[in-house]
Amino acid sequence: MARNAASRPTERKRHWVFDFVPLATCFALLIGLGFLPPDTSSAEVDSTGRLSVCMPANYPPLVTGNAEAPGFEVELVREIADRLGWRLNIVTNAAMGRDFNPRNWRINRAQCQMLAGGIVLSATTQSFLDTTRPHLQTGWALITASDLDITELNGPVGFYAGLTGLDRIGLGQYLRELGLSPKIVNSANALRQDLDRGAIEAGVSEGLLAAYLADDNDLTVTLLDAPLDRFRLGLGFWKGDVTLQRKVEATLGAIWSDGTMAQIAERYGLDSEFLCDPKEQTCA
């Protein structure tokens, strides 16, 4: 009798724990199945051994068109392709970098599996494309030959919009509040020539481009802070190409961790304030 009484509580406890076994099995099964590949996008690239990437024809420093220094994003996607054992096929698209709406770029799945060269992580972009976590950030920047602050400017100011997807209306309001009415120029070269000639006291452009223009010149670049926003950049994928995106994101994380991304950035005059950790999603 005494033995039975002593063993009863133990039996009851075991029974209650065993009640959870079927439930735990169900969860384990579902979590396990959650790791099945949901699409064939990565397998397709693996089978051909070739990754096609759509990029603008020219957007320095991301894409330069120079064979020796082809651009930050060209080198980055080449590094990704190399590490994953794929050949890189760059498909240039003239509309990218000119029109801010990705729907107007007229690109499709048959042309490329990935998009790079200044993909701003905006609501417009993400309504059309899936994107990686950011690896770059930019914003409006001031380029001057002196160390003047934007509020101290008196002379004429040049403006070149550069990268698409940035808030031009917000910039316009901000400059008007400062009493500045910038002269719009048609190219990055025209902006640099105006600065060199002293035709303008300062230039306003997208930050990455400004850093590239200022590199090897005696110019100072300052990213403009609030009320102007910063914009994050990543790589684009067709919606639903989850397996390819995951593979590229993992490689991008490794490229950041071993310092390769910082080395590539340095070659194009991009300092740490433009870089974001794609794993932690933190920017300077």
Add this chain to the structure above:
Amino acid sequence: MGSVLGQLGGVYAIWLREVKRALRDKGQLIGGVSRPLLWVLILGIGLNPYFRGEVYGEVRFVVPYTYIQFIFPAVVVLNILYTSVQSAVSLIWDREFGFMREVMVAPISRNLVLLGKVLGGATTAVIHGCMVLAVAHFVGIGLTLETIIKALGLMFLLSFGLTAFGIIIANYVRGFEGFGVFSNAVILPLYFTASSVFPLDPALTRAQTLVTYPEWLVVIVEHNPMTYAVDAMRGILIRFNQFDPAMGFAVVAGMAASLFALAMWEFRKI
């Protein structure tokens, strides 16, 4: 004080019995697993390529999600809907085998007996909702702590209301077979007319929506409270709402309060 604790102890005992019964019911667990498998892994993947924004050059529609992500929150609601309503079958069981008579003579109010049963059913339904969340990685939805807490809150409110709804149904049905037929006749129409498998595009005006879908369908979808529950769940999980985000929570909370009040009224007749 002792009386209050005694009453709460009674609620706890009924809640625990409901949860234990559900954990031991293998059929219910299999149902909880099979729904995410069929709806998300099979139907979602099967239809995903046909609903993407771009198909070899032709831009069909532009939405910030894939089809599988679109139906994922609806499948969470479907699992909750089934489990909540069917957990009320225990009421028929208890009535049939005399257990309810024993509970009714216990020194605990009827409303607290009902509360224990509804809380038990709601707990089970939340667990079944979490089973769908377990395949979130497959769908490509990142679950943060904030997302999980918000989703659990909404899931509990919804489960509470729907379990009360199940008890109302169970009170009108005498046998197990009748309950099964009746609950399916309620669950599936509620689910399919909740904008669960097709979107009413929020970018469209009402006139444009009526060009896309027949008016009778739009009216049914707009008047189905589950539409707002699914929409609120989408807002949490994929950050996409077709209606005012606050409306979803308001409808689910209102549904939980009113259905529980109605269940209290019905429970007096047992």
